[in-house]
Amino acid sequence: xxxxxxxxxxxxxxxxxxxxxxxxxxxxxxxxxxxxxxxxxxxxxxxxxxxxxxxxxxxxxxxxxxxxxxxxxxxxxxxxxxxxxxxxxxxxx
Numbered sequence: 115x116x117x118x119x120x121x122x123x124x125x126x127x128x129x130x131x132x133x134x135x136x137x138x139x140x141x142x143x144x145x146x147x148x149x150x151x152x153x154x155x156x157x158x159x160x161x162x163x164x165x166x167x168x169x170x171x172x173x174x175x176x177x178x179x180x181x182x183x184x185x186x187x188x189x190x191x192x193x194x195x196x197x198x199x200x201x202x203x204x205x206x207x
Contacts, residue, residue: 129163
């Protein structure tokens with residue numbers, strides 16, 4: 115639980131610092147490659163950080179309610195600790 119809340123706090127701080135940086139950018143500055151305003155390109159920093167912070171809080175809330183933690187299985191993607199495992203189908207021959 116401590117690690118989840120620290121992760122949410124850290125990504126929230128990074129998101130806030132990124133939002134301040136985007137806010138302070140010159141509005142007329144354009145990227146040379148895409149010719150888009152720079153604030154549009156740098157907006158990925160606060161948006162991604164806030165989404166990651168939200169995911170940390172989501173996992174923490176589920177852990178408090180049910181005691182389940184998601185983890186990555188090697189072959190089957192995300193699984194939840196404590197839930198019964200489903201049988202793996204045999205490959206077709």
